[in-house]
Amino acid sequence: MTSPEANGPKLSPTYPPKSPVPRKQPTESPRPQPARESGTRLPGLPRPRMRIRNRQTAALTFRADEWAPGKAARQALAVVRGWGCPGLDEQDMETAVKLLVAAAVQDGGRRVSVHLADQEEKILVVALSHRPGTAPEGEVFATLQVLATVDSCGDDLADDGRRLWALLDAAPRSGRTP
Template identity: 70%
Template sequence: MRIRNRRTAALTFPADRWAANKAAEQVLRTVRGWGHQGLDEQDLETAVRFLVDAAVRDGGRRVSMHLGDQEDKILVVALSHQAGNSPEGDVFDGLRTLATVDSCGDDLAADGRRVWAVLNTGPHPRRP
């Protein structure tokens, strides 16, 4: 995966029951440093937990988080390092309930399955 011409970060965690909480904490700390004024920290933490939990369920030994930003958007990707099944519908259903998630999805590659979300940190109307 290549993310160019923007700020990026990569973090790795053992794929265990603590991975989602550890990832949410470290991702939030990283993204805070990028200075997005409209960042909804609760949405970011929740999105990271959904993504990491889905990656852990793939059964690999580790989960990598890849972050990137461009203008008022933040890309959050969890890589399972394991070919997994399509995520359960509740992963995407949960992500879609978050007001700042613009899009989400998954794909399979040689290095494993990626699940991702794009969060909007700019001015936006709140969903009901």
């Protein structure tokens, strides 16, 4: 038989047993997400985002400098070629993009965005200047309306800058009316 003293004296604990590690609190609470309602805009709420369905779209961004119109025209044409629009007049498309982007660059912002969309054999080209203010004078729209495939064009002012747009016909030549 072994005595309790052989294994050493029996000591009572002098400190409490280890307690579990406390859980870490998040560094910041989750941010509230604003409620999104479509159709109505109340003062002070952010502008609702546009929803695009059942069509091809592309967004391109460029630094607003003297080379932006040429770069934008080449990239926009490459995107639209990928969409397979057999009736699109590429010369008109290139000219329209160059004119819209050049006008947006003249607004004096640091960047220019080009947005493209297609629907029902039409191509929409929108250039956004990202510089709020008044629209500079120019003959952009008179030049655009001379192009054969431009159905309509225009501009409007928004909180995020001036939007210039043109709608081009991409239907095959036989389907166009003179």
